[in-house]
Amino acid sequence: MFAIEINDIKKEIADRVLFEIPHVTANRGERIGIVGRNGLGKTTLLEIMAGVTTPDQGFVTRNGTAGYLPQILPEDAKLSGGEKTRKAVQRILAEQPNLLFADEPTSNLDVDSVKHLERQWKRYAGTLFVISHDRMFLDAICTTIWELDQAQITVYPGNYSAYETQKVRERESAEAGYERYQTKKRQLEDAKSHHEKTAHGLRTPNKRFTAKEIRSAKPGKGVQEKKQHKAVKAIEQRIDRLDKVDKPYQQKAIKITLPESSQMKQGNTVIRANKLSAQAGKRTLFSDVTFSLKSGGKIALIGKNASGKTTFLRQIMNANEAITRGDKVKIGYFDQQLKQVDLTKTLWENIKEVSIHDDQMNRDCLGSLQFVPDDLPKSTTVLSGGERVKLALAMILLSDANVLILDEPTNYLDINAMKALEELIAGYSGTVLFVSHDRTFVRRVATHILALENGEITLFEGSYADWENSKKTSISRGEEDNLLIEMEMSAIAAKLMEPRLTASEKAELEQRYQEIVAKRK
Structure with a gap:
């Protein structure tokens, strides 16, 4: 018996057909990732399947109880976004629904929390439908991918990597x-x-x-x-x-090269921190942080939720006395407030206001972020949240800034837009310091890692994969050290049982035993 069956459903918004799906089913126990560009109706489809929204025509048959995790959770001043998500997930899993529908459950979670969610949902016995832009998350949990495109669903067996291979x-x-x-x-x-x-x-x-x-x-x-x-x-x-065959669309690689007047010599220091510290109330976020960032690097700032990443970026922006910038440094800053987008102007007017490049480069950059010529004269007030994010990113990339600081640029972007941003940053000749919890994005973009852990910020010169391997190596060494300690403790405990020990020998062994216990702790 199917876990869910969709029959002839259709949904329109204004005069546009979002989707028209004749028939599709999912089996019990499947974990299905729903992918597609922003604005195609993924959330609406999920709501219809969960019974939250009704279609204009057709019907959905659900076999069993349903749990729904929306993208936007109720406000709670006491909880952060990540805490709200974790609490909502635990509540739904406690209900033990037969079908679970989740819309962008990873968007407010740090990497450790996402990995924990992966472990939980791998053990989930019901049928799961999830919308997510986190490709590693989709790889870890999905057994099937549904692609929503051109108002239809196409089913691909396997996880996200298998889907990409088929595409x-x-x-x-x-x-x-x-x-x-x-x-x-x-x-x-x-x-x-x-x-x-x-x-x-x-x-x-x-x-x-x-x-x-x-x-x-x-x-x-x-x-x-x-x-x-x-x-x-x-x-x-x-x-x-002849059956006419249209030329398949192929995104051309774009290299955004700063003019010579804005360029910094490769290897020059752009930002130096010397004994930088910060607090949140009475809590110390980090202290005595010292490092330097070189020009041309793509540096990922990683750390748990509420560890102080945004505070650290603001310290740089606010010219904290412990921060030194290079003489030619000009910073472009992106945050979720999108303050650089002027809502009284059109999309193209916003670009022209800041861009130091020619119109062809402006159009190429916008095109890579999925804007079409008809979008250029649009008022920014009619753009969706994701479209405003892409416009703000294009404005920063095309400006005269030579050091970009990007705080969570991948939030609200679909997977195709994230891939485009990866290519744009890779082809950008300046320096980029960014925060993102999307592991695939960090893995593909970062040349260096700034890790904020346990109140310390450490610069690692290498990719995210190299950093992860170094962490595994240090963990392995720690486990090996623990094993040696356990063996020595066992050996001392055995000696202490020997009846011929003198009082001084016994006291010496007991002192050594306490030293090893302290070392293990």
């Missing part, structure tokens, strides 16, 4: 199909051109011939010319009958 194959197949179409069309057009030239040659007399020779040749040439025109007509019909 690559589809794109390669589409490109091969386009090439076959173009090759066949060129062949027919060349044949058509040949027959047209032959017909033209028959119609135009050779200047060396006399008038009598031309008159005597006309009847035969006329028949041949008609044959050529008939062949041209037949080829035109064959061209018309």
